[in-house]
Structure formats: C-alpha cells, structure tokens
Amino acid sequence: MRRTTTTISTETFELANFRWDNLGFDHVQTDYMYVMKCSNVGEFSEGELLPFGNIELSPSAGVLNYGQGLYEGLKAYRKEDGSILLFRPKENALRMRLGAERICMPSPTVEQFLKAVKHTVFANKRWVPPPGKGSLYIRPLLMGSGSVLGLAPAPEYTFLIYVSPVGNYFKEGLKSINLVVENEYHRAAPGGTGGVKCIGNYASVLKAQSKARANGYTDVLYLDSIHKRYLEEVSSCNVFVVKDRTISTPEIIGTILPGITRKSIIDVARKQGFQVKECRISVEEVFDADEVFCTGTAVVLSPVGSITYLGKRTSYNNNGIGVVSQQLYSFLTNLQKGVTEDTMGWTVPLN
Numbered sequence: 001m002r003r004t005t006t007t008i009s010t011e012t013f014e015l016a017n018f019r020w021d022n023l024g025f026d027h028v029q030t031d032y033m034y035v036m037k038c039s040n041v042g043e044f045s046e047g048e049l050l051p052f053g054n055i056e057l058s059p060s061a062g063v064l065n066y067g068q069g070l071y072e073g074l075k076a077y078r079k080e081d082g083s084i085l086l087f088r089p090k091e092n093a094l095r096m097r098l099g100a101e102r103i104c105m106p107s108p109t110v111e112q113f114l115k116a117v118k119h120t121v122f123a124n125k126r127w128v129p130p131p132g133k134g135s136l137y138i139r140p141l142l143m144g145s146g147s148v149l150g151l152a153p154a155p156e157y158t159f160l161i162y163v164s165p166v167g168n169y170f171k172e173g174l175k176s177i178n179l180v181v182e183n184e185y186h187r188a189a190p191g192g193t194g195g196v197k198c199i200g201n202y203a204s205v206l207k208a209q210s211k212a213r214a215n216g217y218t219d220v221l222y223l224d225s226i227h228k229r230y231l232e233e234v235s236s237c238n239v240f241v242v243k244d245r246t247i248s249t250p251e252i253i254g255t256i257l258p259g260i261t262r263k264s265i266i267d268v269a270r271k272q273g274f275q276v277k278e279c280r281i282s283v284e285e286v287f288d289a290d291e292v293f294c295t296g297t298a299v300v301l302s303p304v305g306s307i308t309y310l311g312k313r314t315s316y317n318n319n320g321i322g323v324v325s326q327q328l329y330s331f332l333t334n335l336q337k338g339v340t341e342d343t344m345g346w347t348v349p350l351n
C-alpha cells in the first residue's frame with residue numbers, strides 16, 4: 001500500500017494515501033481491528049489486534065438469532081501538531097456496561113475498554129484524518145458470539161473494535177436538516193431497550209427512515225409511544241429545542257439514548273449561562289421554538305431547518321444555523337479537535 005507523509009507545523013506524521021477531502025459517513029477499511037473474547041461468562045481474556053477482515057460466526061450465534069448485541073461510537077481527532085485526541089472514551093465504556101447488563105451480556109471492564117480503544121486507534125493512526133478533514137470514528141461492538149438455539153444468553157461473547165475515517169454524518173453538514181414527525185412507528189417503549197445502545201434499536205427505525213427519505217426529509221423525529229405527543233429522539237441522535245435563553249431536551253426516562261454528546265452539550269450550555277431543562281417536550285412546543293438542533297457522536301451537532309408534523313411545516317433560521325446552535329457547536333468542536341484549551345477535562349491524548 002502507498003503511504004504519504006504530511007508535515008503540519010513542526011511535527012511530521014504518516015497519513016494513509018486517501019482522498020481526505022471527500023469524507024462522508026461511509027465505511028473505509030483501515031488496517032487493524034481489535035478482538036477480545038469471553039468464554040466462561042464473566043471475564044474477557046487478553047485482546048489482540050488483527051488485520052481488519054471478516055469474522056467467523058456460527059449460524060446459531062446469539063447475536064444473529066436473538067439480537068444479543070450492543071455497539072458504541074466515539075471519535076478520535078488529529079490536532080494541528082499531528083497528535084491525536086480521544087473524546088470522553090470512559091463514558092462509552094460505562095454506557096456499554098449498562099447496556100450489557102440490560103441484555104444479559106458480560107462486558108469489558110472500563111480499563112479493558114480504554115486499553116482496547118487506545119490500541120486500536122494507535123494501530124490505525126495513519127487513518128486519523130488531517131485537521132479539518134474529519135475524524136476517526138471508533139466502533140466498539142459487543143455480541144453474543146456463542147451458539148444458542150433455545151432463547152437464552154449466549155455461552156460466549158466477542159468484543160470487537162473497528163474504525164473508519166469519517167466526515168459529516170448528514171450530507172447537509174452544518175446546513176440544516178429537515179425532519180418529519182413520525183406518527184405510526186415508534187422507536188422505543190417504556191420498559192424496553194430504547195435507553196441502551198442495542199443493535200435492534202437501529203434496525204427498528206429503518207422503515208420510518210426510508211419512508212421519510214422517500215418523501216424528501218432528512219430523518220424522522222420520534223414521539224413517545226404512550227401519549228404520541230412528547231418528543232423522544234431522531235433515528236441516530238438526540239434533539240434539543242431552544243427558546244430565548246432556555247434549552248430543553250427530552251429527559252432520560254428509559255426510552256431515550258443517554259447520548260454522550262447530549263450530556264456534553266448540556267454542560268457546555270450551562271457553562272455558557274443558558275438554562276437547560278431535561279423534561280417532557282410536547283410536539284406543539286417545536287412550533288414556537290427559536291432553534292432546534294440534534295446531537296450525537298456521528299452527527300456532532302446538526303441544526304434543524306424544518307419540522308413537519310401532520311402536514312404542517314415549521315421552519316427555523318431560514319434553513320441555516322441559529323446563533324445558539326452555532327455557539328455550542330463551535331465550543332464543542334474546538335475543544336474536541338484541541339483547537340482551544342479543554343477546560344472541561346474531556347479529551348484524552350493518545351500516547
């Protein structure tokens with residue numbers, strides 16, 4: 001494989017030979033993946049880096065038959081001096097442990113998770129995009145890989161991490177997205193698994209997402225399944241509503257994913273003097289909002305340009321980004337990329 005060497009500031013770092021200018025959110029194959037197994041339910045053995053490639057699974061693996069699987073998503077950024085920063089990896093480790101408990105899987109310890117993430121990023125460091133071109137998306141998976149025919153937790157588990165350089169999740173980038181409120185399908189129900197990152201939560205949104213896209217919308221905004229009235233989240237991200245100096249987001253009540261970007265934006269907004277409310281937000285409140293935006297690891301922060309509910313379309317900021325959204329976006333992304341000092345203590349340098 002051909003390699004290029006790029007000099008930025010005084011440091012030199014090796015980059016994969018790749019068209020860095022056109023990154024979207026498609027999988028790009030990198031050099032290595034990390035694999036760790038847990039055979040006697042409980043403890044994971046020492047993991048190893050393997051060349052990226054297909055994995056072997058029994059057709060009767062728990063993940064294939066009964067969906068016993070979770071995933072995480074986090075990012076690594078390259079600084080101007082060529083060094084690499086991870087954003088809040090411990091939060092992902094902790095969230096994976098909570099999700100694993102919910103669907104009866106053993107999970108790596110926080111230390112195992114962090115070590116695995118660091119090893120994987122280090123081994124693939126030539127795939128961390130140059131500053132300003134994107135980030136390295138890190139995808140940890142935890143799955144029931146053991147064979148199981150009757151419905152039960154699998155007898156063996158595999159933890160795997162692969163990575164991919166990525167750019168914008170929505171093709172709109174920082175231009176606004178158009179959402180449609182979904183009335184027929186729901187993402188989650190009380191007592192279900194909507195609050196953890198289990199793989200099944202994502203298959204279940206595909207139908208509504210396809211319908212929305214076919215009708216010209218970017219994505220779907222879900223309502224709660226009981227009252228069909230309160231905002232939950234978008235297929236791949238959390239949602240925030242801005243009115244004057246108050247920023248509201250649906251409270252975490254088991255049906256909403258506790259997003260790490262969501263949590264970070266709440267802290268940033270409070271630090272900047274906004275009142276932040278985690279509460280029930282009725283769909284009518286979006287008609288009156290000044291700005292609406294979405295947050296997620298993949299999405300980062302995406303301004304919403306319009307929301308259509310029962311055929312009525314409400315638009316925001318002439319389909320651009322609102323002042324508050326822009327302010328929060330800039331603070332967060334400058335911190336993530338190491339452009340400004342990390343006053344929140346969220347970034348972890350890759351040594």
Ligand code: COI
Nearest residue numbers: 073074236296297298299
């Ligand atoms: C993420 O933002 O990391 C997610 O898990 C959403 C996914 C649909 C890309």
